[in-house]
Amino acid sequence: xxxxxDSCSACGAGAEPGQEYCLExxxxxxxxxxxxxxxxTWERRLGRYPGDWVLTSLLLLLIAAGSATAGIVARRDxxxxxxxxxxxxxxxxxxxxxxxxxxxxxxxxxxxPTPSRPRPKxxxxxxxxxxxxxxxxxxxxxxxxxxxxxxxxxxxxxxxISRGLRKVGILxxxxxxxxxxxxxxxxxxxxxxxxxxxxxxxxxxxxFPNAYAREIAR
Numbered sequence: 001x002x003x004x005x006d007s008c009s010a011c012g013a014g015a016e017p018g019q020e021y022c023l024e025x026x027x028x029x030x031x032x033x034x035x036x037x038x039x040x041t042w043e044r045r046l047g048r049y050p051g052d053w054v055l056t057s058l059l060l061l062l063i064a065a066g067s068a069t070a071g072i073v074a075r076r077d078x079x080x081x082x083x084x085x086x087x088x089x090x091x092x093x094x095x096x097x098x099x100x101x102x103x104x105x106x107x108x109x110x111x112x113p114t115p116s117r118p119r120p121k122x123x124x125x126x127x128x129x130x131x132x133x134x135x136x137x138x139x140x141x142x143x144x145x146x147x148x149x150x151x152x153x154x155x156x157x158x159x160x161i162s163r164g165l166r167k168v169g170i171l172x173x174x175x176x177x178x179x180x181x182x183x184x185x186x187x188x189x190x191x192x193x194x195x196x197x198x199x200x201x202x203x204x205x206x207x208f209p210n211a212y213a214r215e216i217a218r
Contacts (some may be wrong), residue, residue, distance in 0.1 A: 127157040128169035130176075130187070134217045136197035137187040140165075140208045145172070145182050153184035160188060163207045171216070178217040187216075 007014050008022035008029060015022060015029055022029060130137075140160055143153045153170050160168045165188045174181035188204060188211075191197045197213035204211040 125161070127154065127161075127186075128167060130169060130171045130216060131190060134215075136191040136194050136213060136215050138189055138197055138201040138204055138211050139185055139187055139214045140168075140204065140211050141186040142173070142183045143186070145174075145184055149184050153186055156186045160186065160208065165189075165204060165207070176216055176218055178215050187214075 008025060008027055010027040011022060011025040013022055013024035019029055021027065141153070141156045143149045143156065157168050157170050167189045169187055171185050171187065173179035173183040173185050179185065189197070189200050191200065194213060194215065201211045201213045
């Protein structure tokens with residue numbers, strides 16, 4: 001016997017339109033808003049129709065499955081011809097640090113050594129005077145005091161100095177008792193003994209062949 005659309009699906013008791021629970025067994029009744037033909041077919045085959053929410057849930061599941069399938073297809077379309085997916089990675093823009101300032105390199109040229117100038121030879125001093133004492137010396141020349149005698153004696157003394165003789169001087173023979181007066185005597189050195197004067201005279205012979213040792217006494 002087929003149940004009335006408004007009867008209890010559990011016990012078959014009749015129900016009023018809009019009745020929510022069965023008055024006989026207390027079973028919840030399906031509202032008359034269910035999908036009529038689908039609900040009745042469900043009840044005939046499965047014994048109880050849970051409600052129209054089942055169909056709504058199935059519809060939502062189908063929609064979700066369709067969306068997932070569309071997403072998979074779209075993702076496959078984005079793959080490269082070689083079958084590998086193309087991954088586009090973006091990285092944040094990084095600003096490079098500023099370059100360090102360029103410090104100019106100063107090339108210092110080596111200092112050029114200043115050529116040393118040769119030391120000037122000491123200027124030979126002029127003829128000296130005989131000291132205020134007695135002694136021995138080397139007589140280089142005796143020039144008569146008359147005429148140009150003094151000038152000639154000065155020239156001879158400067159020649160001896162230029163030739164490297166030491167303590168060259170000029171004396172007037174008339175002022176010394178050991179000498180004959182009337183001469184300008186050009187001498188070299190002042191010695192305490194005759195031997196020292198003779199040794200110096202021997203050294204001076206190469207430059208003044210007439211050199212000899214002589215005592216000078218007042």
